[in-house]
Amino acid sequence: MTAAGLAVRDTMTMLRRNLLHARRYPSLTLNLLLTPIMLLLLFVYVFGDTMSAGMGGGDRSDYIAYVVPGLLLMTIGSTVVGTAVSVSNDMTEGIMARFRTMAIHRGSVITGHVIGSVLQSVLSVVLVGAVGVAIGFRSTDATVLEWLAAFGLLVLFASALTWIAVGMGLVSPNAEAASNNATPLILLPLLSSAFVPLDAMPGWFRPVAEYQPFTPAIETLRGLLLGSEIGTQNAVLAVAWCLGLTVLGYRWSRATFNREPRR
Template identity: 50%
Template sequence: MTISLTEGARDSATLLRRNLKHLVRYPSLTLTIIGMPVVFLLLFVFVFGGTMGAGLPGGSATAHPRADYLHYITPAILVMTVVSVANSTAILVAKDSTEGIIDRFRTLPIARSAPLTGHVLAAMAQTVLGLLVVLAIALALGYRSSASLAGWAGAAGMLLLMGWAVTWLCVALGLASGSVEAASNAPMPLILLPFLSSAFVPTDSMPTGLAWIAEHQPFTPIIETLRACLEGSDPGSDAWWAIGWCVLVTVLCFRWASRLFGQVGKG
């Protein structure tokens, strides 16, 4: 059976509504997902911010190290918000694949990609909500940006592109895990990698080997691009590296997820 592009979009929208209804029915899931980056923001600003802010380049010369550190880590916390939402998607996809719902979808006259696309679109909606909440809290704590409208647009685009990439990665991990329990742990590197980047401290403050790893992993150019956009400066080559990583991850993980989706319930 051939499904047209319009019918495929309609099927994806239908399954998007299904996933959004699940999120509305279980608001505690969304609160937990958004709560983690909020806790990180408050923890790093109020517990570590005085010391960490003084250690930033030029930080020792300012009378407000905690405010400096809030300005430094807000882009990193926005990235962790995106990652937090994507991690939950792996669990939801694994739940569908192990409970037989995907087998049921496969018997229906709908677009093959619709069940997965519905999860991804719902995750993107949840990502936008999470980003707005975290940014509002950062602003309430005193974060201010000197970005122009173009800078804000660039930051938003970077976050959404990254969200699209890591969500497809987590969809694939959810399908590959084989159980909800395994899916809850599979995306753990996505939570750990920001700590090995320029998220919380400049890479030049790290030992040589660790600094090389931090500078050549995907999260560092993404975070540096966000910082530049929100500071109203030119991200330079960081933007191209960030976009390249996101496109590469999206293409590879979309193909991986599509292949795994065709194998669910077989063998």
């Protein structure tokens, strides 16, 4: 078998291990998944009428259409926190050190974590999206190509955040620290255009919300699903953030994993 074939085989083995681990311990994923679902229900049914009135006098259905794309990306941020915790557990329990001594492709260990996390993120997004559809979200104006582009953006965004989460898990001394280090991945959507438009934010804060990773991705996803104007800047920034974070997380994770094991 070629080197590439061995790498693929070992990666699939690690992916199977991580998926089995997630199936045996579903409570972590469910707890992280409840955050975006509860926020969706809270903002729609408690604040929906007030928020929609402040955004131009629409009704609750208009605000559902506005808020769901942001919650889909927030779901990814919540899901990858579990990846950071899982990687940290593997480090502190000595499993990573054991894998280093085995005759397997070294990159397959963390790549298996990444692929497994992306798959879990996509499934989580589907579940939250189903909740959104159940309470009234509709995407009637999106074409097949726009749906495919939206799916591609979600996968790309999940890959970027997952590599960052893997790096956080590798450098964290324990699972609690990994969870705390990954908390910004949940908090950043709250400081974006996920719940209110940029125009409604204070002028001093608007640049922070506008140029952070979540806002361009949210505006791009919103445009693809709702048929609204995306803007070249948002699309370019969204892809640039995804590619930049992916490269940064990959290099950080590989460099950290290849260091000597912790003593």
